[in-house]
Amino acid sequence: MKTTTLARDGVPFAECVTIDWRETAERRLTKLTDAEHDLAVVRDRLDYLQSNYRLLLQQSEQRLVRIRELERELEELNAAHSRFFGDFRRRLAALRPRIKALILFAIGLILRVPLARPVVRIVLRAFPKLGDKLRARFLTSGQSE
Secondary structure, eight states: OOOOEEEEETTOGGGGEEHHHHHHHHHHHHHHHHHHHHHHHHHHHHHHHHHHHHHHHHHHHHHHHHHHHHHHHHHHHHHHHHHHHHHHHHHHHHHHHHHHHHHHHHHHHTTTSGGGHHHHHHHHHGGGGOOHHHHHHHHHHHHHH
8 A cells, every 4th residue: 555645844744644545546536436427317317308308399389380270270260251241241131122022012912802901901000111102002092992
């Protein structure tokens, strides 16, 4: 076993410190081994985190692509809804005068049948907006009979 003594200034030679180099080397080797192990563990954790990050990034990109697809579909549905609703409103606006004309035409036909005139008179009095012109014509012709 090799030992070295260090003489310090002002310290007698008998009180010098003896260093065991093998023990010091073993301690340093143990610290170096621990540091290398810690470095390996940190690298493994970093690799794991990087792979998880890549996976999460890929999933996020897929979600963004799906969101864009859903937004396009929603825009298409909104456009189709707008077209349908506009067409529905146009047809509804055109349907009201047609219904009124159909009712007036039916009343005109019924007026030609003498037995139905009292019923028509009641209907026209209940719904005065069915046609003032027809109602006036019916009431004047019905009262003169």
